[in-house]
Structures are given as C-alpha cells and as structure tokens.
Amino acid sequence: MQWNLCGHDLAIDFLREHTKPEKMRQAYLITGPDGVGRKSLALAFVKAICCQKPPAPGEFCNDCTTCRQIDAKVFSDLTIIEQEDGKEIKIDQIREMQKTLTLSPFQAPRRFVLIPNFQRATAGAANALLKSLEEPPPRAVLLLTADARESLLETIASRCEQVRLGPLTVKATQNVLSDQFHLTEDQALHLAHLTSGRIGASLRYHDDPQVVEAHNDILVELEDQLEKTYRARLQYVDELMRQKISPREQAARVIPVWLGFWRDCLISVAQANIPLVNVEHREWIDKTASRMTLEQIQKVLLAHEHALEQLESYANARLVLENLLLMPPRLP
Ligand SMILES: [Zn+2]
Incomplete structure (x- = not known):
C-alpha cells in the first residue's frame, strides 16, 4: 500500500485498475494545480506497472531496484522530459522523445514517457506530439501532466485518458506530510494551510x-x-x-x-x-x-x-x- 503517499484516493483507484494489461491505455493526462502531486502520481503508476516485487496486484514495493530507479529517474524504460522553470517545451524535445518511444522496452512491460506541464508546449511541439497520439507506437505509454485540460489542444486531450486531481483537504495534506514526509504535526498543518492542500507545494515551501x-x-x-x-x-x-x-x-x-x-x-x-x-x-x-x-x-x-x-x-x-x-x- 504505497500509493497512499499521493493522497488522491479516487485517482489512485482509477490508475491502479489501469495497471492491468487489458485496461492500460496508451496515453494519460493528469491535470490539477501545480504542486498537487501530478508527477508523483504518474511515477507511482509507472512503479505499479514495473515493480519487481509487487506486494499485491497493482501495488508496488518502493524498495526493489526498479522502484528505486524510477524514484531516482534513472529507469531505462522511463524518459522524462524535464523543463526549466517556466520554460516552453520545444518541438526538438518532442522529436527526440519520439525516437525513444519507438524502441522496444528494455526490461519493463512498457516504455514510458512522462512530459510534465504540457500546457507549456509550443504550438509546434503540441502538433508534433499529436503524431504519437494518432499513431501510438506499440508497448509505449505516454504520460502528460497539465494545469488544466483546457490548456491543451482538444485533439490532444481527447486522445488521453484523463485523471483530474484537486487539492486535498487540509487534514489529508497534514496526514500525508507528517506520515510520509515526517514533518512535525505543527509544521504539516501550517504548510497544509499555506498551500491550500497541495503536498508538492508544501514540500517546496519546506525546502x-x-x-x-x-x-x-x-x-x-x-x-x-x-x-x-x-x-x-x-x-x-x-x-x-x-x-x-x-x-x-x-x-x-x-x-x-x-x-x-x-x-x-x-x-x-x-x-x-x-x-x-x-x-x-x-x-x-x-x-x-x-x-x-x-x-x-x-x-x-x-x-x-x-x-x-x-x-x-x-x-x-x-x-x-x-x-x-x-x-x-x-x-x-
Ligand atoms: Zn518495487
């Protein structure tokens, strides 16, 4: 039961179900405000699919080599298109990514590409990505995150399975921060209020x-x-x-x-x-x-x-x- 570190129960139930090969789609779009946990959830999904020692179906151990490599973002079958703060995602980055997407997975059942904040893609980059969505390479899963579905081209959004994340309640945020990230209860409560229920944002404030x-x-x-x-x-x-x-x-x-x-x-x-x-x-x-x-x-x-x-x-x-x-x- 490691998914709960993300705190978003409904979204987790949905994605856990999608770890089954017959349910898995080729593209997912996780939307919600910055710092709410979109990327963490995407990584948890990858772990739940690739974990070498899942404690139960659809779960992950957070301890095997694969889980650790995914956490450290050095897993061979996971490409993450990182951007500098506020910078656009350029067409060259998408083209580069498309080359890796066509390769067969090295050790996992699928090859994953995670592109956070796709609302920052230039028009050229968005159009280039559309090609991958229209003719998805076999055994590849594309994971996009964005602040809102409306920020993306509808032709892109409509080709993805959407998972929507809202802020957590203050209480839930406090619990996650104190249980999973070992903040004191006072610190956790303070940060939960300060960020209106966004765990990632709370951790950034903290650090x-x-x-x-x-x-x-x-x-x-x-x-x-x-x-x-x-x-x-x-x-x-x-x-x-x-x-x-x-x-x-x-x-x-x-x-x-x-x-x-x-x-x-x-x-x-x-x-x-x-x-x-x-x-x-x-x-x-x-x-x-x-x-x-x-x-x-x-x-x-x-x-x-x-x-x-x-x-x-x-x-x-x-x-x-x-x-x-x-x-x-x-x-x-
Ligand atoms: Zn594992």
Whole structure:
C-alpha cells in the first residue's frame, strides 16, 4: 500500500485498475494545480506497472531496484522530459522523445514517457506530439501532466485518458506530510494551510527559501493593492498578465496566497484561537480585519475558495483575478 503517499484516493483507484494489461491505455493526462502531486502520481503508476516485487496486484514495493530507479529517474524504460522553470517545451524535445518511444522496452512491460506541464508546449511541439497520439507506437505509454485540460489542444486531450486531481483537504495534506514526509504535526498543518492542500507545494515551501520569498512578495503586493483605488488594482492585474507565465498559471500562483491571507483575516476578526498561516504578517492582518466586517471577510474568502476549486475550468483567468481583487473595499 504505497500509493497512499499521493493522497488522491479516487485517482489512485482509477490508475491502479489501469495497471492491468487489458485496461492500460496508451496515453494519460493528469491535470490539477501545480504542486498537487501530478508527477508523483504518474511515477507511482509507472512503479505499479514495473515493480519487481509487487506486494499485491497493482501495488508496488518502493524498495526493489526498479522502484528505486524510477524514484531516482534513472529507469531505462522511463524518459522524462524535464523543463526549466517556466520554460516552453520545444518541438526538438518532442522529436527526440519520439525516437525513444519507438524502441522496444528494455526490461519493463512498457516504455514510458512522462512530459510534465504540457500546457507549456509550443504550438509546434503540441502538433508534433499529436503524431504519437494518432499513431501510438506499440508497448509505449505516454504520460502528460497539465494545469488544466483546457490548456491543451482538444485533439490532444481527447486522445488521453484523463485523471483530474484537486487539492486535498487540509487534514489529508497534514496526514500525508507528517506520515510520509515526517514533518512535525505543527509544521504539516501550517504548510497544509499555506498551500491550500497541495503536498508538492508544501514540500517546496519546506525546502526552498526562494518559494517562501515569492509567497511573501505576493502578500506584500496584496497589502499595497488594498490601499489603492480599483483602477490601480486593475492595472496590477494587467501587470500580472504581462509576466511570462500563462494567465491560468498566474492565477494558480496568486490565489492560494490571497486565500491564506483572507483566512487569517477571518481568524483575526472572529478572534478564533487558531494559529495564523501568515503569522509574520499579523499586524497587517489584524489591521485589515479590524476595518472590515465578519460578513465582508467571509464573502471575500468564499469567493477565493470557489475560485481555487474552479481553477481548472476558468475560461478567463484575468477576469477571475480582477473580480477577486475588486471585492475588498479600499483601505488606505
Ligand atoms: Zn518495487
């Protein structure tokens, strides 16, 4: 029972079923917000198919040479197209990958190619991939991840079996972080709130000071925006849209941070005895909370929660960000 390290029960049941040769498809698309566990789930799927000593059908031991090689990303039948942060996936990378895809598997029952964040593929790369989907090489399995199905060409998405991952509950995230990654309960709870239930994102916060810094930058910018006019706030969203990541990815980056802030404001105004997520910003949180009513804050918070759940189906991420940022009153 090693799948549970991913936390997503429904998706796991689905993929475990697909480890059976008669069920296995040639392409899978795992969608969900960044840091939610898409890649970990894809790797678990590969392990469940290739493990040398599966403790039960559809399970993996996490201990044999194969499981270890997959974890270390050095397994001969698994190619991973990695990208640098925010960089596009280029047509050359897809062409290179296609050469390996046609080779017979070396030791596993299938040859796997994992391409994370396929929403970053250029039009040329996406079209090149389409060829592999239309004429799939035998005994090859393609695993794509993306922030949303809508970010990909429909001709690509429709040829994949889709597995959708949403954020976990705070409690589930806390459990995974403390049980599997040995964080203290307090740390786990803090990170679970901070990332709104994304395990990968929690681990990045835990390990990478730059991620913490980026989080703080978003908060400081929000503080600044709340003092400004609605027109200035719209200009700020405009600036966010001009950065090099896609509008949907920008929304996925910013909204969880905003949500954490409003949750803290609600705790402050309700004088609840619950630790703040952004405890180092307590002064500003208390000040903001004291200038709004409980109902106002609740309304803003609910809108953020709703926006986060709907992330994948956004038709227009810019509008969503504008709506959220225009909700709170001006607090000069
Ligand atoms: Zn194994």
